[in-house]
Amino acid sequence: MVKHQPSRLDATFAALADPTRRAIVARLASGATSVGQLARPFAMSLPAVSKHLTVLERAGLVRRDRDGRLRRCRLVARPMRDAARWIERYRRFWEAELDRLALYLEDTTPTGEETPAWPPATSPPSLSSSGAPSGRRPPASSKRGRRRQK
Numbered sequence: 001m002v003k004h005q006p007s008r009l010d011a012t013f014a015a016l017a018d019p020t021r022r023a024i025v026a027r028l029a030s031g032a033t034s035v036g037q038l039a040r041p042f043a044m045s046l047p048a049v050s051k052h053l054t055v056l057e058r059a060g061l062v063r064r065d066r067d068g069r070l071r072r073c074r075l076v077a078r079p080m081r082d083a084a085r086w087i088e089r090y091r092r093f094w095e096a097e098l099d100r101l102a103l104y105l106e107d108t109t110p111t112g113e114e115t116p117a118w119p120p121a122t123s124p125p126s127l128s129s130s131g132a133p134s135g136r137r138p139p140a141s142s143k144r145g146r147r148r149q150k
Helices: 008-016 019-028 035-039 046-058 078-108
Strands: 062-067 070-075
Touching: 008 019, 008 046, 008 078, 019 035, 019 046, 019 062, 019 070, 035 046, 035 070, 046 062
Parallel strands: none
Antiparallel strands: 062 070
């Protein structure tokens, strides 16, 4: 069994996996606010919102500061930038792969002919357990739905 040491990126994605936490992050993107104001739009208790904030804090996405009795939360951008950088690398990879696939399809499609419809109109030959064609033809139709001949 391979043991995996969780990274900052793992913590970021795990924290953002929950829709409530994503909504909190979206709200904090417009500026710092109190925990009470963050909790207002959610149908949950203040302690439940506080637990979500703790997960976001552990991931490094949120920082809570005390301002007298008031606790203000603010978004920390660095973990999001790291996640965006990681996603961007794979976006570029897949775009390049899809571009290569498009070029391949353009090169292999004969000019002046239409691309054949998929699936093909004829059914593939039946294969035996060894993978060789069995020579048997599939039945024209099943017994179900056939009308009796009179």
